[in-house]
Each structure stands twice: as C-alpha cells, then as structure tokens.
Amino acid sequence: xxxxxxxxxxTFEGLLTAVFDAYFRKTVxxxxxxxxxxxxxxxxxxxxVVTDRTKSTRVWKGIEKKVPKKPRNMILHVWLSEQPGSDMxxxxxxxxxxxxxxGYAYNLADECVFEVRKLAHKVSRExxxxxxxxxxxxxGDDSFFAPVSPEYNALPLAIAYFTGRFSNQKWLIYDVKRxxxxxxDLKNATEVTLEDDGHLLDGKLDPRLMAEDEQLFQTLxxxxxxxxxxxxxxxxxxxxxxxxxxxxxxxxEKQE
Numbered sequence: 079x080x081x082x083x084x085x086x087x088x089t090f091e092g093l094l095t096a097v098f099d100a101y102f103r104k105t106v107x108x109x110x111x112x113x114x115x116x117x118x119x120x121x122x123x124x125x126x127v128v129t130d131r132t133k134s135t136r137v138w139k140g141i142e143k144k145v146p147k148k149p150r151n152m153i154l155h156v157w158l159s160e161q162p163g164s165d166m167x168x169x170x171x172x173x174x175x176x177x178x179x180x181g182y183a184y185n186l187a188d189e190c191v192f193e194v195r196k197l198a199h200k201v202s203r204e205x206x207x208x209x210x211x212x213x214x215x216x217x218g219d220d221s222f223f224a225p226v227s228p229e230y231n232a233l234p235l236a237i238a239y240f241t242g243r244f245s246n247q248k249w250l251i252y253d254v255k256r257x258x259x260x261x262x263d264l265k266n267a268t269e270v271t272l273e274d275d276g277h278l279l280d281g282k283l284d285p286r287l288m289a290e291d292e293q294l295f296q297t298l299x300x301x302x303x304x305x306x307x308x309x310x311x312x313x314x315x316x317x318x319x320x321x322x323x324x325x326x327x328x329x330x331e332k333q334e
Contacts, residue, residue: 081120085111086127090157093165094134096127097172106173110166137172144175149183155198158231167193204228205235211325212240214249216292221248225328227255241267296330303331 084099084107086092093110100106103125109118117124141150153172156164171194175183186192207228214222222244226233233253237260240251244262252259252272260267321329 080122081109081118082107082123082125083109083111083117083121084125084127085113085115085117087129088112088165089129090154091131091134092127092129093157093168094137094172095129097137097169098130098133099125099127100169100173101176107169110169141172141175144180145183149175152183152194152198155201155235156194158234159197159201160231161197164197167197201230201232202235204230204232207322207325208232208236209239211321211329212236212251213328213330214244215288215296215330217287218290221250223249224251225254226251227253227324227328229324231256233260237267300331 082105084096086096096107096110105123105125107125109121111117113126141153153168156168156171167190171190174188174190182188183191186195208226212224212226214224216222231253233251233256237251240249240260241262246264248261248263250259250261250270258269258271261270262268
C-alpha cells in the first residue's frame with residue numbers, strides 16, 4: 079500500500095485546499111504535516127499543498143450544499159480545538175461528507191462523525207465558559223480589559239456575545255495562552271496582538287494602569303461573593319465541575 083503525505087501551512091484554508099488537491103489528484107494522504115516537518119521514512123510520496131483561496135472556497139461551498147449549518151459549525155469548532163490529529167479527523171470527515179449520501183453528518187454510528195461531534199461539543203462548551211467567566215478590569219482610559227486562557231482556541235466563538243452584550247464600552251479580551259485577542263472600539267471587534275504581554279499571565283492589570291475606582295470595585299465584588307457563600311453548603315468538587323479551575327486565576331472573586 080502506497081503511503082502518501084500531504085504538507086500544508088496548517089491553516090483552515092490550507093486544509094480545504096488539501097481536500098481539493100486530494101480529489102483532483104485522486105490520492106488520499108495517510109498523514110497531514112506542516113511545511114518543514116520531518117517526513118516519515120516509510121512515506122512513498124510527498125505532496126506540498128499550496129494554499130489557494132479559490133480552491134478552499136469551492137470546497138467550503140460544496141460543504142454548504144451537502145450539509146446544514148450545525149455540521150458546518152462542528153467543522154469550525156474541531157478546527158479551533160487545536161488537538162493533535164484534529165486536522166486529519168476533519169479531512170476524513172469532509173471527504174466522507176462528499177462521498178456519502180445526504181444525512182451522513184448525523185450518523186453517530188460512524189466513528190468519524192462521533193469523534194467530530196464529541197470534540198466539537200468540548201470546544202463549544204469552552205466557548206460557553208468564556209461567556210460566563212470573563213471578568214473585565216477597568217483601565218484609566220475608561221476601557222475594559224480581560225485576560226483569558228481557555229483550553230481550546232474558543233475565544234472567536236464568544237466575541238459576538240461580548241460585542242452585543244457590551245456594545246457601549248471599549249474592551250480588550252486577550253488570550254494569554256495563544257498571545258492574541260480582540261479589541262472592541264464601539265464599532266468593530268478587531269483581532270490584535272500585544273508586543274509585551276508577559277505581565278498579563280497572572281490575570282491582573284498593572285495597578286498603574288487601573289482606573290482610580292477599580293480596586294474599590296474589586297474589593298466590593300469579593301466581599302459580595304464571600305457574603306453569599308454559605309460555609310455549611312460548600313461543595314468544592316461541584317464548584318470545580320461548573321467553574322473549571324483553569325479559569326480561577328482570572329476571576330476577581332477567586333484572587334487573594
């Protein structure tokens with residue numbers, strides 16, 4: 079059996095272009111690698127995918143014709159998972175969508191569909207956690223800042239919520255793990271990166287950059303949180319289940 083390897087730029091458009099090339103060449107890769115990544119010794123052929131917007135758009139439009147919105151969202155969610163092998167999982171899933179009758183995307187008896195749905199659910203849940211657990215801090219220029227560090231790259235899934243919910247204030251939500259974020263200027267949310275973001279890792283805005291009343295509001299919020307807590311009903315295990323510990327360092331009420 080011939081072992082074929084596709085190398086691409088590890089972008090979503092690149093993955094869709096790889097699908098296009100596979101059908102055009104009538105060859106199915108056994109592995110997807112990044113450009114420059116070592117090729118397995120047992121590989122018989124290596125194809126370098128050149129990302130092409132025209133090709134990727136054709137593939138995506140083909141997906142839109144075959145499946146409704148929910149499976150398409152699942153594809154995007156799995157891509158945002160950044161999990162090892164998730165690109166190959168999506169490659170197989172997309173190819174089966176094209177090769178199978180309508181309705182395949184909901185066939186949970188198929189292992190590929192089951193894995194895509196399971197991983198997409200995890201990413202979707204992480205996006206919901208972001209909507210629940212983002213805590214803004216007010217800066218001296220009246221803008222608001224919130225650091226996050228989700229397990230998956232779920233920040234893009236939550237931005238529409240924040241632009242709608244906090245449309246009357248400027249804010250920046252920054253993923254310190256992936257070193258990028260979104261800045262909202264009262265009109266649009268734009269992706270940004272900060273040159274020096276090392277000081278954001280502890281989740282606290284530099285006191286010199288805080289608004290004068292921000293420390294007071296944080297203290298009031300902590301006291302309110304403590305006042306609501308009933309010592310006899312504390313359930314740390316249940317709390318960790320509904321409020322994952324990885325978010326705690328960014329929660330005002332959890333900071334000393």
